[in-house]
Structure formats: C-alpha cells, structure tokens
C-alpha cells in the first residue's frame with residue numbers, strides 16, 4: 285500500500301493511527317533518507333500510545349529511546365551505526381519484546397530480521413510531499429496495516 289502526505293502533521297497522523305492500533309509485540313521498520321519524516325512518524329506512534337510526542341527526539345544522538353505509554357515504545361535509531369550483526373547490538377529484546385519497537389534506518393540492520401514486521405518506506409516527492417509505502421508480513425502486522433484503512437490519507 286502506498287499513500288502520499290503533504291504535511292508533517294499528516295505523516296504524524298498516520299503514525300498515530302498505527303500507534304493506536306498496536307496491541308504489543310509490533311515491529312515497525314522505517315526506511316528513507318534523512319528528513320523524509322521517519323522521526324515524525326515515530327512521534328505519531330508515540331501519540332497513539334498515549335506518550336507525549338515531544339519526548340521523541342529528532343536528532344539521531346541516541347540509539348534507543350524508551351517511553352512508557354499504554355505500551356512501552358522502543359524508538360531505535362540506527363543512523364550512527366555501521367552494519368553490525370543484530371545480536372551484537374543486543375537489540376533483540378527490544379525488537380522482539382512485548383512493547384512496540386520502531387526502528388529508524390531499519391535497512392541498516394545487517395542480519396535479516398526474520399520476525400513479522402511492518403516496513404514503512406518514506407521518500408521525497410517534491411516540496412513537502414512524501415510517498416509512504418507499507419509492506420506488512422504476518423497476521424499481526426497485516427492487521428496493523430489494515431487498521432489504517434485509506435481515510436484521511
């Protein structure tokens with residue numbers, strides 16, 4: 285599924301609907317160049333989980349931000365990491381835990397992530413427009429994607 289957003293608020297709103305639909309155990313991988321809106325999307329997910337979106341930091345200075353909401357949100361940003369094996373990064377407990385894991389620069393994970401996931405790719409489409417593509421694998425994540433519907437996009 286592919287949608288277009290024309291404002292940061294619209295991208296955040298998509299994230300919020302995803303966050304609202306999360307039940308625990310979700311893995312959301314974000315792929316896209318700098319400034320395409322990955323962190324913006326994470327802020328929305330935070331809001332959907334009842335977390336103050338402003339607590340989600342934009343600069344990629346931290347590897348893992350943990351936020352407590354209706355469910356725990358693990359915001360992982362791999363921007364500053366080389367391609368290292370996922371086990372070495374001790375990320376498994378976050379990626380495959382009972383909270384919601386959202387990973388920026390998901391494509392930098394060296395080993396293929398075998399678990400079911402929702403992969404979201406953001407791309408520039410001129411000005412403030414972004415093309416946002418979704419690919420879900422597994423029942424849980426397909427249901428998560430379905431929760432978006434098409435309204436408001």
Ligand code: ADP
Nearest residue numbers: 289290291292295318319320321322323324412
């Ligand atoms: P990333 O995490 O991918 O590097 P950020 O979310 O930190 O990107 O920043 C995205 C930037 O692009 C913000 O400054 C935001 O205001 C701007 N922007 C403009 N249009 C959009 C849009 N449609 N969706 C998301 N962000 C947008």
Ligand code: MG
Nearest residue numbers: 322323342388
């Ligand atoms: Mg970012």
